[in-house]
Amino acid sequence: MSTVVEQPGGGITEAGRGGRGWLMAGIGLGAAALIGGGAYAAVHFLGSTGDQPDTVLPGDAAAYLRVDLDPSVGQKVAAVRFFQGLDPQAQARLESGEWREYVWEKLTEDGDVPADLDYATDIEPWLGDRAGVAVLPNGEEEPLVAVAMQVKDGEKALATLDKIKASSAAADTPADEQFGYYLDGDYVVLAKADQVEQVRAAAEQGTLEDQEAFTSDMDDLGDAGVASFWMDVAKVAELEDVALDEAAELGAGGAVTSGLTDEQKAMLSGRAAGALRLSPDAVEIHGLSHGYGGFSMPTADGAQLVLDLPADTAAAFSLENGADWVQAVWDLYSSVDEDGVDSLVEEASAQGFTLPEDLKTVLGSSLVLSVGPGMVEAVEGMSQTETSLPQLPVAYRVQTDADRFSTLLQDLGLPPNELAQRTDDGVLTLGLAQDYVDGVAAPQSRLGDDATFGAAVADADEAASVLFVNINEYEDRYLPMVEDEDARSALERLAAVGWSTEVTGADTSRFTLRFVADGE
Incomplete structure (x- = not known):
């Protein structure tokens, strides 16, 4: 890795300085350009190679x-396909490959x-295809924040x-808003400016590419899409709240542990990674987590009652x-705050409930x-x-001890006969309308x-x-409230939103969030 800054003409100088605004603009330019050019421009970019x-x-x-x-050709074609209905000017620039300039x-x-x-003379000739942001704890209130931008011409x-x-110097930019830079x-x-040498020294000791935990997580993640993130939760917990807030402003890490006590932060461990991906009919955020200590996630198979709705x-x-x-x-919090848990048990007991057993009855095994449909009209x-x-067409279906559940309802002052209900093979279905409850318990499709x-x-x-919302069901209700015609046209293409998590081990899991478009 080069440890000097090369100036035009081959000279060597110390790190330069610039203002915070241009750095934020650079990050914004990169992030906004994620979806790249259109289907035709995609072919032009096929030859992109180089390090991450x-x-x-x-x-x-x-x-x-x-x-x-x-991004890949497929991601670019998907962007054009999915984002039809954008502002006409933005759409035209997207399809023509002039998105960065726009x-x-x-x-x-x-x-x-x-x-x-x-842009044409000062930015386009050197701006590369990738950018990254890293946040490092350094034992101080303010963390080290480094941005790496790929260049075609150093x-x-x-x-x-x-x-x-x-x-920036001519504008008398405050010292704490000055930035340094070097070519690597x-x-x-x-x-x-006052951190750039620390960043360079830290990188000389080893980069993320050299860290097995990082490379293993990214390999497990698979397709990194048009954007991806990774974090070590224990290290994030070391950052001060003010540091986390500043990192969030730069788009890296976010205030994940902001506001937590030292005791709560000590419980945090493990790593997480995720990616933003595009397909012809969906925008997807997929992520995973590894190695959370002190907490064992349930791994048993479930009845998947959601599939039978x-x-x-x-x-x-x-x-x-x-x-x-x-x-x-319950076991986790009992190990951290036994007195608090005991107090909660006593309060529930005074109301006639037993914790955590009654909660377990309510949630059951599935x-x-x-x-x-027709909820808004109802x-x-x-x-x-x-x-x-x-x-109302709403129902709660659970595989549990139905008799104990009914007793809990009575203890809450809600006699079971006031609710529409039925029990089928150990599965209790409750609702407000008997015809809907029957339809949920024995659907035609x-x-x-x-x-x-x-x-x-x-x-x-x-x-x-699982979380699922059929947006088309509510389209007639929310679209008329969107005044901007282009925004309304874009939103009209949204068909559904879905979220799912999968537990793949006692300390490993995955999640996927999807925004799905209507078919053509």
């Missing part, structure tokens, strides 16, 4: 964010970049940064092994909460004078066989939890 930002950023990072300014123009209009910079990149430095292979690395279900939430989750969380049609429970549900919810048959 993790090859130059310090290996002791607590959190890392990577953006790909040149974003730069918008940043310039907002005053986020120096006015004397020209000398031109440094010339632009020197130009920005001069502009195909990347320019930027950090605050009616195919026209408008929204649903499900959880497998709920009783086991209650016990696992549960699903469902909302049927709510709007509710009587203002009727005292009985409204006939299954949600698990529905194409929209299958597209929105990843691996539903193995999921530990």
Whole structure:
């Protein structure tokens, strides 16, 4: 790794300096350019090669964010396909491959970049295809934050940064907003002026690419998509709250542990990684977690009651092994705050309940909460004078001890005969309308066989939890409230949102969030 800053003409100088605004603009340009050019421009970018930002950023990072300014051809075609309905100008620039220039123009209009910079002459000739941000704990209130931007021409990149430095100096930019930079292979690395040498020294000791935990997690993640992140939770917990907030502003790490006590932070361990991916009909965020100590996640197979809901279900939430989750969380908090847990048990007992057993009864071994079609209309049609429970298409279905559940309802002052209900093979179904409860318990067609549900919810048959919303069911309600025609056109393409988690081991899990578009 180069440890000097090369200036145009081959000279060597100390790290340069620039203002915070241009650095933020650079990150914004990279992030906004994730979806790259359109289907035609994609072919032009096929030849992109080179190292990733993790090859130059310090290996002791607590959190890392990577953006790909040149995604694969498939990702670019997907972007054009999915984002139809954008602002016409943005759509045209996206399809023509001029997305970076368009974003730069918008940043310039907002005053986020120096006015004397020209994209065609000052940025485009050197801006590469990748960028990354790393946050490192350093035992101080303010962490080290480093940004690595790939460059096609190091000398031109440094010339632009020197130009920005001069502009910043002329504007008397405060010292704490000054940034330094140095060239390392195909990347320019930027950090605050008083931290840049610490960042360089840390990278010389080893980069993220050299860390087995990082490379193993990213390999397990698979397709890194147009953007990806990684974090070591224990290291993130070392950061001060103010450091986390600043890191969140730069788009790396976020305030994951902000506000937690030292005792709560000590409970945190493990690592997490995730990726933003595009497909022709969906935007997906997929992630994983590894190695959380002190907490063993339930791994037993569940009944997956969510799959047996009616195919026209408008929204649903499900959880497998709920009783086991209650016990696992209960054991964890008992080991940390035994007095607090004992106090909670006493308070519940005074009300006639037994913890954690009653909670385990409520959640059972498999549960699903469902909302049927026509929910909004049913709510709007509710009587203002009727005292009985409204006939709404909502149901709670759980595999549990039905008799004990009924007793709990009575203890809560809600006699079971006031609710629509039925029990089938150890599965209790409760609701407000008997016809809907019967339809949920014995559907004519299954949600698990529905194409929209299958597209929105990843691996539903193995999921530990599921959240599904059929957006089309509510389209007539929310679209008229969107005044911007282009935004309304884009939102009209959204068909459904799905979330699922999968427990793959006692301390490992995966999650997937998908936004699915209507078919053409």
